[in-house]
Amino acid sequence: MCHCRDCQRRTGSLFSIAAFFARDDVVTAGGNAVFERPSASGHPVAFHFCPACGTSLWWEARRLPELIGIAVGAFADPDFPMPEQAVWAVDRHEWLALPPDMPLHERNPVRNG
Template sequence: MIGRTARCHCGALEVACQGEPRKVSLCHCRQCQRRTGSAFSVAAFFMREQVSVRGPTASFARPSASGFDVDFHFCPTCGSNLLWYPARLPALVGVAFGGFADPDFPMPEQAVWAEEGHDWVGLPEEVARHARNPKPKA
């Protein structure tokens, strides 16, 4: 079974993930832009039982456009936002794609909130685009 570990900038927080992600998603929403300080966020979503967290975290919860809260966890030392728990998808945990620092990590299969994306951001044709969030798969 494949094992990958995402780490914060200072290395105090690690998120160990077993197996393949359920999905890899890119988000263009304004909240993700603010959270990451970038034009978008990329997350690998794993089943919660595939993920274990080592090290201290601080958290910040905010409502999402779906009306469900998202509980973001970050390193209290360096501030890297490494994982989040979306109430809309309670079986999943999002792990920051960049935390893996792995150029061979699977590319995003979808881009959500494309209506809030920057016009200059180009994506490969294989990446499905959604104006907002698609309905969750059962």
């Protein structure tokens, strides 16, 4: 779950939620359009979306080259697991209550490796 202002603007909501998968485990099909922009972490992100309706489909962050983020809403599954963490909490709306046991990072967590 990302609370950065860029994700807020992109989604029109208070946050973005993605499920990340190993690039080698993801197969994409059909047409898509791409919009690339800088991110709050300083690394570009390429967003792939449906050219017919504009729905966000997946994204590729240069900071995470081995992963592909897929918009959780694209799964249309109300039983999809809860996010494991919240990032960019520095931009989180104060009134948005999160589960008390959810790890909350002021920015992006430091990656090892």
